[in-house]
Amino acid sequence: MTVCKKVVLRFGAEIVDKPIIYSLIKEYGLIPNILKAEINPHKEGYLVMEVTGENEQYADGVEFLHSMGISVDALDQEVVWLKEKCTQCGLCTGLCPTQALIMNRPSMTVTFDGDKCIVCEMCLKSCPAKAVALNF
Ligand code: SF4
Numbered sequence: 675m676t677v678c679k680k681v682v683l684r685f686g687a688e689i690v691d692k693p694i695i696y697s698l699i700k701e702y703g704l705i706p707n708i709l710k711a712e713i714n715p716h717k718e719g720y721l722v723m724e725v726t727g728e729n730e731q732y733a734d735g736v737e738f739l740h741s742m743g744i745s746v747d748a749l750d751q752e753v754v755w756l757k758e759k760c761t762q763c764g765l766c767t768g769l770c771p772t773q774a775l776i777m778n779r780p781s782m783t784v785t786f787d788g789d790k791c792i793v794c795e796m797c798l799k800s801c802p803a804k805a806v807a808l809n810f
């Protein structure tokens with residue numbers, strides 16, 4: 675059975691120069707479609723991508739990624755920002771790795787761009803007003 679999954683990969687700086695996408699294609703027959711990426715040789719990186727392939731190959735590919743120390747999480751949930759609850763404290767904007775939640779200047783108002791969110795849940799853990807939530 676062919677599957678198409680949207681996943682987020684998170685990895686440490688030591689993985690950045692490894693040919694993981696090449697391996698997924700060549701060794702596991704998967705077709706990755708990269709949607710977002712932040713790869714900084716000095717920091718933790720992430721990739722959001724759709725992966726298409728046979729179920730068994732997908733499972734083997736995920737096992738390979740895990741063996742490399744890469745976390746793989748399915749993006750089957752999304753974060754919603756509850757504007758009416760937000761106190762505009764800005765705490766989450768300093769933690770959000772993708773600038774999905776930002777503090778706009780000079781108005782000093784917080785806005786949320788769901789297309790940039792990788793569901794890392796940092797904002798959920800930090801928001802004192804419970805103004806962000808998971809939508810399954
Ligand atoms: S879950 Fe929150 S902190 Fe993480 S990327 Fe999405 S908006 Fe940013």
Ligand code: SF4
Binds near residue numbers: 767
């Ligand atoms: S931490 Fe919560 S209350 Fe503060 S700006 Fe972010 S969403 Fe709004």
